[in-house]
Amino acid sequence: MSQTTTWNSQSAPAHDQTPEAEWWRSSTIYQVYPRSWVDSNGDGVGDLPGITSKLPYLRDLGVDALWISPFYRSPMADAGYDVADYRDIDPLFGSLSDADDLIARAHELDLRVIVDLVPNHSSDEHEWFKAALAAGPGSPERERYMFRDGKGENGEEPPNDWKAIFGGNAWTRVTDADGNPEQWYLHLFDPKQPDFNWNNEAVREEFLSILRFWLDRGVDGFRVDVAHSLVKADGLPDHSAHAKMAGLSDANHDNGGPMWDQDGVHEIYRAWREVLDSYNPVDDERYDSAGDRAMCAEAWVNPPERLARYVRPDEFHQAFNFAFLETPWRASDLRESIASSYASNDAVGAPTTWVLSNHDVVRHATRLALPIGEPRPNGIRAEDPQPDAALGLCRAKAATALELALPGGAYLYQGEELGLPEHTTMADEARQDPTWERSEHTEAGRDGCRVPMPWAKDAPSFGFGSGDAPWLPQPDVYGDLAVDQQDGVPGSTLEFYRHMLRERRARRLGEGALTWVEGPADTVAFVNSRDGHEDLWCVTNFGGATTLPDDAVVVVRSDERDDLTVPTDVTVWFTRA
Structure with a gap:
């Protein structure tokens, strides 16, 4: 039986609407993992011409920009995050000319291009x-x-x-x-990834030059890898002693450790921001916010107040909200995560940047089917308990609908619009993530979320390339989830994403104000308001089935019902008649 209740919004917004028009405050950005997007030459690995060939797909999906994971010259000890030359393209992916063609074609389609930058370490072959x-x-x-x-x-x-x-x-x-x-x-990661010394002036000058090199080629910004790791604590103290003094756990990835989130990183990023701003000076009469170049920090930093330091007005434009990604699938936890994110970022005038999946974590179509509240695994193996695929997809669609209704920026990971699950039954001998070997086979690693895209069910490697042996094996289920099986099909996950993104853009939800709603128990409910646009109500239900108000006009829902009932694990966007 569904529950009924009155629906009342609180009087004061928990987050005010964005008066500024800068694109990076509200854009939806799509991550392309180049090895796994499209293989244009049949060698089993995706490449830059392959990305260029599918840019119309991204335009039609409704995103504003693409972020491309590293394509630099590299021995590929860590899938390109071990860079040997920051100013050249690895032949595996193509050439600088191919990069120029990609950037130019993207701009023709009104898509911005963000490239990955890896400043903590280089390859040992640099x-x-x-x-x-x-x-x-x-x-x-x-x-x-x-x-x-x-x-x-x-x-x-x-x-x-x-x-x-x-x-x-x-x-x-x-x-x-x-x-x-x-x-x-x-080397905080792999022996083939030696850490730079960021107290060295030559290192700082080199990366300012690298920024200019890519900005001169037309890129619109950078996603910065492990942005919180560049500066290490003076004297490089033992982590165990540092953690004990600070009352922290002994976990090496605790951002309180001497290798993470040191205050000195902020001086570096202020210098970077000056470089980016010089390409579109605010004090120039020709300034147009559409020409801003932007940076997004990958910084696994807690609490939110510490993360907000990275997005102060003279540093990064965005920082991934990983706290949101890791929040348990419970109404109270998610509401607190959203509220604390807005409170900390609003205090420094920065947008909140939402994300649910990327190339380093178990895909949320699988992760959300795992037991609620348990630590996120680093990959799933065939002998591990297998998540319920239907439950995972149901929650993933609801989570994405919640994410895209929130004011701020949002990042999507390639293939999530198809409902792709993690590859959880990959043969161990196929694994390539260095974590697998260096953990002595105790952690599966990240290969399961990096599997090549399926484009056509009946083509070799499901349309990824002309051969049947892509660099990572695809699970059989990817065939039924391929683009050609969902394109134009009512009720498909792909069409659900396209619909959401059209509504998000038309209603300018990324720029709105958020006001919490006193809705049914075990729901996250809010109103997204923007001057000149109809208020959009959003409810995600985590408890028993509930019913929308009688005057609700449904705009988007993550299931296929056509009434005013909201079952468990469903998100609905609606207006009021």
Whole structure:
């Protein structure tokens, strides 16, 4: 039996509407993982011409921009996040000319292009690191990275107790030309990803130059990888001692650790912001906010007040709201997450940037079917309990509808508009994420969310490329979820996304004010209001079925009902007659 209640909005907005017109405050941005988008040459790996060929698909989906994961020259020890040359395209993906063509075509279709930047570390095959190894201890070349003498009588122990995110020690010892062991270098991720020394002026100047290189080629902004990691605590103290003094857990990825969220990072990003602003100066009479270049921080930082420091007016334009991504599927938790996000970001005049999936986390069409409140796994293997696919998709559609009704910016991850689940039964021998090996096969890693896109059910590799062996195997279910199986099909997840995005853009929901609604128990309910536009009401139901007010006119709903009932795990957008 459904419950009935009065629906009343609170008098004061919890978040005011955005008076500014800057595109980055309210845009919907789509992440393209280039290895897995379209393989145009049949080598099993996606590439830049493949991305260009499908730009009309993104335009028709209704997004405003695309963010492209790294395409730089790289030995691919970490799928391109180990960069050997920041000013060139890896031949696996194409050429600089292909990048220019992609940017130009995107702009023709009114799509902005955001590229990934990886400033914490380079590849060990970067010319700077090779020069550092050749130059030896105490050289200017080594000062560009984090080389240190080891502990112990002969330096045989690492400089501190830091652990790598991908597993194992965060330090690797090098040998001299005669094979004698000498200094250690820091790598917060993989040994093939040595960390830069951001106290070194040459490093800072190099990245200012890299920013200009890509801005000159026409990119509209940057997503900055592990933006909270560049500066390390003075003296590189042991993490265990630092955590104990601060009363923190011993978890290495705790942003309170000496390798995360140090205050010195903000000076770096203020310098970067000056570079971006110089391409569209506010004090120039020709200034047009549509020409802003923007930066988005990937910063796993808590609490929200600490994250908000990254989006102060002279730093980043956006920062991913990972707290929202990780919030348990409960009404009270989500309402608190949304409210605290707005409170912290509004305090610095920044938009809140919502996200539910990306290339580093289990897809939310699978993640939301996992037991509520349990820690998010780093991948799922065939021998693990298998999530309920129907439940996961139902909640994922409801979660996305909630996300896209919220004022602010939003990021989508490739394939979520098809309802793609995580590949949870991938053979272990197919895994390529360095986490799998470095964790000694205790963590599956991120391959399950990086599987190539299905475009056509009856084509080789489901239309991803001309061959049957893409770089990662696709699960059989991807065939039925392929674009050609959903395009134009009423009730499909793809058409649901297209409908939502059309309504979000037409109603300018990203720029609205949010006012909480006193709705039924176990719901998240609010009104999104904007001057000149009809108020949009949104309710997500986490409890027993409830009923919308009698004067409700449904605009979007995440299920296929055609009445005023809102079942469990469903989101509905509606107006009032």
